[in-house]
Amino acid sequence: HARAHASQAARLMDVLADIYLNPVFDRREITRERRVIKEEIAMTLDQPSHHVLELSDETLWPDQPLGRSIAGNERSLNRTRRSELAGFHTRHYVSGSTVVVAAGDIRHRDLIDLAKRLARQIPAGSRSSWFPAVNGQVRPQIKLFTREMEQTQLALGIRTCSRHDPRRFALRLANVILGENMSSRLFQSIREEHGLAYSIYSTPNFYHDTGSLTIAAGLDTAHTQKALKLTLDELRRLREKPPAAGELRRARDYLIGQLELSLENTESQMNWVGEQLLGFDQIIPPDEIKARLNEIR
Known part of the structure; x- marks a missing residue:
């Protein structure tokens, strides 16, 4: 561009x-x-x-x-x-x-x-084919890469929904609550309360037929087990008990604010439209996305 x-x-x-x-x-x-x-x-x-x-x-x-x-x-x-x-x-x-x-x-x-x-x-031709994601996993998987350094970098990946799945709006809100910013539960627990990591966050990724949620942190190797336990505790709490109305409202306000700020210049608007057409074959108006977020309870 x-x-x-x-x-x-x-x-x-x-x-x-x-x-x-x-x-x-x-x-x-x-x-x-x-x-x-x-x-x-x-x-x-x-x-x-x-x-x-x-x-x-x-x-x-x-x-x-x-x-x-x-x-x-x-x-x-x-x-x-x-x-x-x-x-x-x-x-x-x-x-x-x-x-x-x-x-x-x-x-x-x-x-x-x-x-x-x-x-x-431009030559005539149809859209390129894609490779469907394959998931044959039946038990938790661990990959360990060892090298001499000061910290351990930890990443916990969870398969989620695709960019076409209506549940993606709820997942975006859940991610804000869990680990997207400094007010999130993971940041407050692992960094602010326990002082185990300087950086910890979660981020969702949406693809054509699948998706993922990744939680990542950098911490002292001696703190890895405790940080992982606290992370699992927060995931369990998010699954078993719905967030309070005030916490959900703050997460929604944050997402809508980020959306509006991201469309303040022409280059961002261009990228937004291009990504919508390539990913969804249509332009989903920002107001529709806000409405979908406001429907989440």
Whole structure:
């Protein structure tokens, strides 16, 4: 995506369309980018708080795309050739997988005219297929990665619902109560009351046919067992006893406030619309999302 003065919309579309439709895939650039991605992988390994999240996904979704790092690994990078990149572009950069979105000082009919230029050039094709998530787990799974360092990074992953499931609104509220901010139960218990961790949080992830809730913390190894027990206690409390009306209202106010703040600039609005069209094949108005959140009791 790109950002420019409204008067440059046509030129911007031409540049973006050229990048999108006519990549060169220069072998020297591929070699250079391969080195850059290897450095990115090394950087993730040097940041245990990031690495533990990749290990959690790998454990939740073993031997399938959802469980693999988007950066790949050294082996996959070394064996990827120009012909594979070009083939991927040919198969997936087609009309059925393409969405054109603009936000700002531009009229809808003007965007349609600009998009028509792209439509004349882009190859026809249907949306790319996807790989359904597979869950064959029948008992709790543990993955341990050991290295010499000061802290233990802990991640607890739980499979949840997809981005199309109406329960996702309740899950978003439950996550705020559980661990999304400094007022959350996990933060107040494990950091403020017991002083076991500097950072602890929970975050939901929504995919096409499944989802997850991940709780992550960085703490002294000696405190791992106690922190895990307290985390499970909070999960159990959330399951067995509904939150009080005031706590639920504060969580709802927080989510609605975050939604409104996230749409205050044109780039955020553009991303919002694009994600809605790609993820839901429609634009779900912010007011509808607020209404769904207000329905949760």
